[in-house]
Amino acid sequence: MRHNCMFTSESVTPGHPDKLCDQISDAIVDRLLQQDRQARVLTECAISKAIVFLSVQFVAKRSVDFTIITRQVIDQVGYDHPPFRGHNCSILSSIEEQSPDQIQNFDEHQLDEQAIDRIPVRNQANLFGFACNQTPMLLPLPIWLAHKLAQYLDKARRHQLPYLAPDGKTQVGVEYNHHKPHRIHSVTLEVSQNTPDLPSLKQLQADIHEVVIKPAFADEPLQPDAHTQIFINPNGPVITGGPLIHAGLTGRKNGIDTYGEYSKHSSAALSGKDPLRIDRIGAYAARYAAKNVVAAGLAEECEVHLSYSIGQAGPVSIEVETFGTGKVPEEEIIRRLSQHFDFRLAGIVQQFDLRGLPARHPDGFFRKLATFGHVGRPDLDLPWEKIDKISYLMA
Missing domain, CATH: 3.30.300.10 (GMP Synthetase; Chain A, domain 3)
Structure with missing residues (x-):
């Protein structure tokens, strides 16, 4: 339990390369289980530049087209500008269909206590x-706020600010006083855009403040104050972002997946597993x-x-x-x-x-x-x- 300190947590949007890998991995889990609830699958994904690597081990009554699923996820996330697009990126895959005899399985609806x-x-x-x-959802405040900002940022890209690219990151710092959240110390957003021409950094910062930060905090008991540090692309414009500038891997964002590192979490990936x-x-x-x-x-x-x-x-x-x-x-x-x-x-x-x-x-x-x-x-x-x-x- 934190006494008097400042604690930060981060979240990312669906277009972040690590989260893109997680979504591809879990989309494969979903598709196999939709066809066969007894399916077993372990999927890992890696992305860099315009190349996607898939490793899939599975047992199922029916197979699926893993390449099509991958391209669909990339398109749905919003990567529709060259040089990284779902329909023309390179996909390398290692697919291993295992024998049902090698895999533990059972029908949970038929089990009694002894079974x-x-x-x-x-x-x-x-x-x-x-x-x-x-927080109402019984989460630490820093990760709760970071997720809210990331959700509003993704919504803004899809509906309000079309010049934004899918890759974005949010970070919130909260000061704790006598074990309780006391004030918002800092709010940081790193957002990418599709072109270097529009808008200016000043306009970008104004837009993000209006359609992301303000609504994210609108119903929060703890609000940014006059001394809260707010940073929007503090290192300057980020063009395109995503796999073109940093690689992705399934299961690399355990803190974001759980408690923002406020508490312990397992080092094992959550996504990509049945x-x-x-x-x-x-x-x-x-x-x-x-x-x-x-x-x-x-x-x-x-x-x-x-x-x-x-x-x-x-x-x-x-x-x-x-x-x-x-x-x-x-x-x-x-x-x-x-x-x-x-x-x-x-x-x-x-x-x-x-x-x-x-x-x-x-x-x-x-x-x-x-x-x-x-x-x-x-x-x-x-x-x-x-x-x-x-x-x-x-x-």
Whole structure:
């Protein structure tokens, strides 16, 4: 828990190369699961200049055209200016279709308690979930504000400021005083534009302030003040941006995907993995537990740590840290979590129906998580964001 300090978090728009890779990876996960809920897939993507590299290992009743999916995502994100476009970029791929006999699988709807106990995780992982009472979605304020700015920046590019290119970055610094957010220290945006001619840097800064910063803070209790430092392209114009100036890789933005580095997060990528990968869904289960702890009033801040070992159905260790804000002992919180939450691999898949979600979202489910965070999303009905265990934890 922060005492007196300044803490910064960043977010990026969908056109950032790392986030573009995440979206491609999760679009492939979505498409395979939409056709076959039993599909297994591990996808990684890398982008540099006008070249995309795909590595896909999968098992499914039906294959998909991975190249077409990749080009569709690039086009939808907004890369429609040369030299990087979805329809003419080079795509190199390594596709490995594995035998179903080599892959762990099950129908979670047919499992009883004993069967769930017999399904082990196949990866070692330490997963962290965090929640705090700084914002309505129980996220730290810096990452909450950075995501809002990134969302407004992306909206402005699509609807209000057509000269903007898809790649953008936001950063918010928050001063903490006696453990609480006290003031907005700084707001920084780096935005790219399609041409060097329009507009001038001064006009760009005025436009961004009017259609991005002002509406993003309009309903926030903590507003920028006369001493807040606001930077918009402090290093000058950025032309085109994206893969032409920096490379991208799946899973490189874990802080943006989770808590803005205010709390611990796993080093493993969240995107590009089907819902039987514990290093993805374990992070969701840990967030679910931490959020319910804070929502129940058991602590103002809570970090849940789940440690998984290969061959075990559930975590070998559950740890809780409340940073001095707990209303009950941490040992008691652990006892209640162990009693009322199912952290076993098959139990998580069963409760959240993770393999069925893509089919219910024709425009994609997991791909939507690949931008603006996997947690704390008021725009998405995420099962791990529900606070439906409060009564159990307070008992």
